[in-house]
Amino acid sequence: KMLSGLYMQLRDLCSSKHLPIVEEIGSSPLDNVRAKAETYYRFIGRPTFACDSGLFVEELDSELQPRVKFRRLGDKPLNDEEMINH
Template identity: 55%
Template sequence: MKLIYGTKNPAKLESMRRILKELPIEVVGLNELSVEIGEVEESGNSPLDNARLKAEAYYSVLKEPVFSCDSGLYIDGLDEERQPGVYARRVKGKTLSDDEMIKYYAGIAKEFGGKVTAQYKNAICLVMSNSKSYESMDEDISSERFILTDKPHPVRIKGFPLDSISIDENTGEYYMDIKNEETESDMIGKGFREFFAKVINKIEP
């Protein structure tokens, strides 16, 4: 089964390919298509709103099965009006670079004495046709709780800046020191695989 992943981010594309490698799914990114796809305004108030907006917009152009994901960052103890949510990269109307994100969220961790717990709540929407779509924002596709620290790791991964200030709550290690296919699978991969496995079972004759 060929599915288009509604992203132009190569890191996200490769991550999803690793997660779904055991399923009979070929994942194709927007940058690999010959069709020019414009940006979709992510005006939703939740990760699921934005995932749905993107998937429906891409399907309207491509007329092929396409899925989109979105996530929101939620920090324990932070006032509601300051919660990043779906605007983790946008602060006070400004879109932050990777380095600016690290500096900003390290600053929030510093407000809490150098570390604070947080979680990414993820959502996915898969549009198969004009009348059939599947979506989820269940806990099993959200990240485990983790620690944001005010002391950045020296290593950076383009497109995933906050991994440099994220620490595994159980081991106390930076994500940058333990991030590999196995830990990625443990955190959210199982939930995404189960989502797509259920879809496959539903559409098989």
């Protein structure tokens, strides 16, 4: 509702060539999504929306939480197919 009446064209950044890779070094999904949105804004020069997630398990102590590292196997980031196969 807030955006109705505005002329907007949404584009998927995945189709952009030479898109910079944003290292996910934040301690929360908000830290990482902010870094992505700011980096992509500087890259394309237009307002950018980004999304990120994290995994938190109630039963685990805070030092054992996967948080934003749950798509990694050791130090290697996993793509969607690798994540499914793992």
